[in-house]
Amino acid sequence: MNFYLGIDFGTSGARAVVVDEQGCIQAEGRFPFEKSEVSELANSWQKALFSLLEGIPQELRREIRAIAINGTSSTVLLCDAAGKPVDTPLLYNDARGAVVIEELRSIAPANHTVLSATSSLTKLMWMSQLPSFAQAKYFLHQADWLAFLLHGQLGITDYHNALKLGYDVEELKYPKWLENLKIKIHLPRVVTPGTPIAELRAEIADQFEFRRDSMVCAGTTDSIAAFLASGAKLPGEAVTSLGSTLVLKLLSDTRVEDSRYGIYSHRFGDLWLTGGASNTGGAVLQQFFTKAELESLSCEIDSSKVSELDYYPLLKAGERFPINDSNLLPRLEPRPTSNVEFLHGLLESIARIEARGYELLQELGAERLTQVYTAGGGAVNPTWTAIRERILQVPMVQSVNMEAAYGTALLAMRGVG
Ligand code: ADP
Structure with missing residues (x-):
C-alpha cells in the first residue's frame, strides 16, 4: 500500500x-x-x-x-x-x-x-x-x-x-x-x-x-491547505472560513488584486485563488454567547424567516473587506430582549457581509460564484448554513474535510x- x-x-x-x-x-x-x-x-x-x-x-x-x-x-x-x-x-x-x-x-x-x-x-x-x-x-x-x-x-x-x-x-x-x-x-x-x-x-x-x-x-x-481539504476545485467554487474572522476564498480563471480591500490572489495550478478577509466573524459572537449558547439558541431560530436587524458585527472600529473604512464603527444596536432574535440578527448580518464579499470579488473580475464550502468553528451550525444559503443563493456543500x-x-x- x-x-x-x-x-x-x-x-x-x-x-x-x-x-x-x-x-x-x-x-x-x-x-x-x-x-x-x-x-x-x-x-x-x-x-x-x-x-x-x-x-x-x-x-x-x-x-x-x-x-x-x-x-x-x-x-x-x-x-x-x-x-x-x-x-x-x-x-x-x-x-x-x-x-x-x-x-x-x-x-x-x-x-x-x-x-x-x-x-x-x-x-x-x-x-x-x-x-x-x-x-x-x-x-x-x-x-x-x-x-x-x-x-x-x-x-x-x-x-x-x-x-x-x-x-x-x-x-x-x-x-x-x-x-x-x-x-x-x-x-x-x-x-x-x-x-x-x-x-x-x-x-x-x-x-x-x-x-x-x-x-x-x-x-x-x-x-491554502484547508482550501485543498475542502474538495473545492472548479472555478466559481468557494470556501468561507467562519472562524474568529470571516475569510472568503473563491477559485477563479482570472487573477483579482485590489489592495484597497486587501484582496489578492494565490496561484492555484492553472487557476487563481482569490480572496479577502473581513474583521467580522465568530469572535464577535463569542463576545455575547458561549459555545453552548450558540448551539442551543441557534436551534430556536427559524432560518427561513428574514431578520430585520441590520448589524455590522465588529470587535472594534475598522474594516477592510468588503468595506474599506478604517473608521467603520461596530453596529450592534438595537439589541432585542430576546437572545434568539439577537443571535438571528447577528448570524444574518454576517451572512450579508459574506454575500457582499463574494459580490465584490465578482465585480472585480472573479468567476461567478457557484457553490460554497464552509470551514472554521461556525461550519458546524446548520441554522447558519441555512440562513447563508438563503442570502447567498447558491448551494452550501459539505467539505470533504476541514483539516489543513x-x-x-x-x-x-x-x-x-
Ligand atoms: P479561529 O479562526 O480562531 O481558528 P475557529 O475556526 O476555531 O477559529 O472558530 C472559532 C469561532 O467559531 C468562535 O469565534 C466561535 O464564535 C465560532 N463558533 C463556534 N461554535 C459555533 C456555533 N455553533 N455557531 C456559530 N459559531 C460558532
Missing part, C-alpha cells in the same frame, strides 16, 4: 494526517503547542514534528510514499549555512516590521501585497538590521525549514509561501525591484507546491522506521503523481 502524510503547523498546534490512495484517513495525530519561550520556538517545532512522526502507527510508517508540510503564512526564520536558526523565528502575526514599511514603500510597487507590517518581506527587512543577521545565510518560511529537517535541502520554498515575500507568481520569478533591497541573503528557490524535493534523510527514515524512499514534497500555507493537514496529505499524494 502507498500512504501519504500531511503535516500542518497551525496557530495553536501541529497536526498529522495519513491518507491512503483514495484519500481515506488512516491515522491522525495532534501536538498542541505549549507556551514556550520564544528562544525555544524552533526547537519546539522540531519536537512537534518528530513527536508527530513517532505517533504514526508503526505499520503505516513503512508505507508512507510522500510527505508534505504546511506552515502559517509569513512565519519566517533565518538560518546559517547548516540550516541552524541564527535567531528566533518571527511568527505570522509579528508586526515589529512596521518600522521598515516606509523604506520598503520606496522599493516595492505601490499597493503591493508585501507592503504590510506582517509580510515575509517586511520581516526579512526588519531582521536584516539585527546583529544576528551577520551569521544568516538562508531566509526560510516555517514550512521550508521543517521540510529541510526531513529532506536536508536548504533554500527551497513553494509559490504559496513565497507570495508575501514578493515573488511574482504570474511570471514565476523574483521581480527586478527586489534586487534594490540589497540584503545579502539566499532567497529560497521557488517551486510549485507539492513538487517532490528529495527523499527523506536516511537517518530520519531509520530513526522513525519510515521507508527509505519516502519523498518529501514542497509544502504550502495553512489556509488533510489538504497537505493530498498535496503530497498529487506531488508524487
Whole structure:
C-alpha cells in the first residue's frame, strides 16, 4: 500500500494526517503547542514534528510514499549555512516590521501585497538590521525549514509561501525591484507546491522506521491547505472560513488584486485563488454567547424567516473587506430582549457581509460564484448554513474535510503523481 502524510503547523498546534490512495484517513495525530519561550520556538517545532512522526502507527510508517508540510503564512526564520536558526523565528502575526514599511514603500510597487507590517518581506527587512543577521545565510518560511529537517535541502520554498515575500507568481520569478533591497541573503528557490524535493534523510527514515524512499514534497500555507481539504476545485467554487474572522476564498480563471480591500490572489495550478478577509466573524459572537449558547439558541431560530436587524458585527472600529473604512464603527444596536432574535440578527448580518464579499470579488473580475464550502468553528451550525444559503443563493456543500493537514496529505499524494 502507498500512504501519504500531511503535516500542518497551525496557530495553536501541529497536526498529522495519513491518507491512503483514495484519500481515506488512516491515522491522525495532534501536538498542541505549549507556551514556550520564544528562544525555544524552533526547537519546539522540531519536537512537534518528530513527536508527530513517532505517533504514526508503526505499520503505516513503512508505507508512507510522500510527505508534505504546511506552515502559517509569513512565519519566517533565518538560518546559517547548516540550516541552524541564527535567531528566533518571527511568527505570522509579528508586526515589529512596521518600522521598515516606509523604506520598503520606496522599493516595492505601490499597493503591493508585501507592503504590510506582517509580510515575509517586511520581516526579512526588519531582521536584516539585527546583529544576528551577520551569521544568516538562508531566509526560510516555517514550512521550508521543517521540510529541510526531513529532506536536508536548504533554500527551497513553494509559490504559496513565497507570495508575501514578493515573488511574482504570474511570471514565476523574483521581480527586478527586489534586487534594490540589497540584503545579502539566499532567497529560497521557488517551486510549485507539492513538487517532490528529495527523499527523506536516511537517518530520519531509520530513526522513525519510515521507508527509505519516502519523498518529501514542497509544502504550502495553512489556509491554502484547508482550501485543498475542502474538495473545492472548479472555478466559481468557494470556501468561507467562519472562524474568529470571516475569510472568503473563491477559485477563479482570472487573477483579482485590489489592495484597497486587501484582496489578492494565490496561484492555484492553472487557476487563481482569490480572496479577502473581513474583521467580522465568530469572535464577535463569542463576545455575547458561549459555545453552548450558540448551539442551543441557534436551534430556536427559524432560518427561513428574514431578520430585520441590520448589524455590522465588529470587535472594534475598522474594516477592510468588503468595506474599506478604517473608521467603520461596530453596529450592534438595537439589541432585542430576546437572545434568539439577537443571535438571528447577528448570524444574518454576517451572512450579508459574506454575500457582499463574494459580490465584490465578482465585480472585480472573479468567476461567478457557484457553490460554497464552509470551514472554521461556525461550519458546524446548520441554522447558519441555512440562513447563508438563503442570502447567498447558491448551494452550501459539505467539505470533504476541514483539516489543513488533510489538504497537505493530498498535496503530497498529487506531488508524487
Ligand atoms: P479561529 O479562526 O480562531 O481558528 P475557529 O475556526 O476555531 O477559529 O472558530 C472559532 C469561532 O467559531 C468562535 O469565534 C466561535 O464564535 C465560532 N463558533 C463556534 N461554535 C459555533 C456555533 N455553533 N455557531 C456559530 N459559531 C460558532
